[in-house]
Amino acid sequence: MKMADEHDAFRATVRNLVDREINPHVDEWEQEEGFPAHDLFPRLAQFGLLGLEYDPQFGGEGADHLFTMIACEEYGRIGAAGVAMAIGVQTNMATPSLHKFGSDELKRRFLAPAIAGNSVAAIAVTEPDAGSDVAALRTRAVRDGDEWVINGRKLYITNGTQADWVCLLARTSDEGGHRGMSQIIVPIPTEGFSVSRKLDKLGNRSSDTAELIFDDVRVPIENTIGSPGRGFEQQMSQFVTERMSAAYTIAGQCRHALKRTRDYLLDRPAFGEPL
Structure with a gap:
């Protein structure tokens, strides 16, 4: 070009x-x-x-x-x-x-x-114990009928306090490692979702960075991006x-x-x- x-x-x-x-x-x-x-x-x-x-x-x-x-x-x-x-x-x-x-x-x-x-959108991948090692993330989404039930924590989330939805990466099976993850859209507000804290950073202070909590958050299965289980590759x-x-x-x-x-x-x- x-x-x-x-x-x-x-x-x-x-x-x-x-x-x-x-x-x-x-x-x-x-x-x-x-x-x-x-x-x-x-x-x-x-x-x-x-x-x-x-x-x-x-x-x-x-x-x-x-x-x-x-x-x-x-x-x-x-x-x-x-x-x-x-x-x-x-x-x-x-x-x-x-x-x-x-x-x-x-x-x-x-x-x-x-x-x-x-x-406003945010991407929710990083966790307290899983940053660059995405395959180590623990946040889980368990299927219950036509819904995902999501539990876990996400950390260092840019736009986290202002987001209207997040693109969440979560485990949706027990395969382990990089397998069995899915990308799921979580609208905000949704019952069970909360911003636990806004981080006090050394720099980039104009950018809100947050920790997000998912406590039995329910979203429709249809909010899955692409194919379930292909979230890591996506x-x-x-x-x-x-x-x-x-x-x-x-x-x-x-x-x-x-x-x-x-x-x-x-x-x-x-x-x-x-x-």
Whole structure:
């Protein structure tokens, strides 16, 4: 793929949006330890930013991957990395599996509102004893008729205090290891679900990060994304999108930091000349 004029125009649009709608507020959001996702996301959605590569049938733009790369690079210019991360969760971490593997009905109920910015999404994988070792997770979903009954805890969940639904990875059989997991959409609020605490972090304070509790949470079996038992494989696919978007954002952060450093060195005099 090669950059075209439309990509350059898109970059200018995202940069202007970041400078106008986000950066003037980041100091306040860092101090408040959170940002208003339900206010910001609809503004991003007006420019198609929450569903760039997603099917237009559900409100997406059907764009090529370069648009995602450009958007993420420009998010790297946001003055608070936590906001960029929260946007990334909405667009490239919590929704790719739903778009790729979910039923049309699930997409209408959960993906379309997320693309429109009317609902906030979170991805619930990490647990107190299972982080990078996803195969060690313990949260269980047991089938009871037409419902899953979910019990467990999830930790370090970005957007956790504001989410309207989570893409949950849970064990749905006793096979052990990476086998027998499923991805399940859990709407919020749902009886038995709670946010046990909002974490007090050293950095990324504008991004709300939470511990989530599932205590006999019941959701319909039809909320399963893709095939039951294939959740680990689907989540690994979703991780690829997540990690590439993070890499693009970091590249944008580095480029922006270098530019700010250069500007400072040209502006700061020492011994009668710029540093």
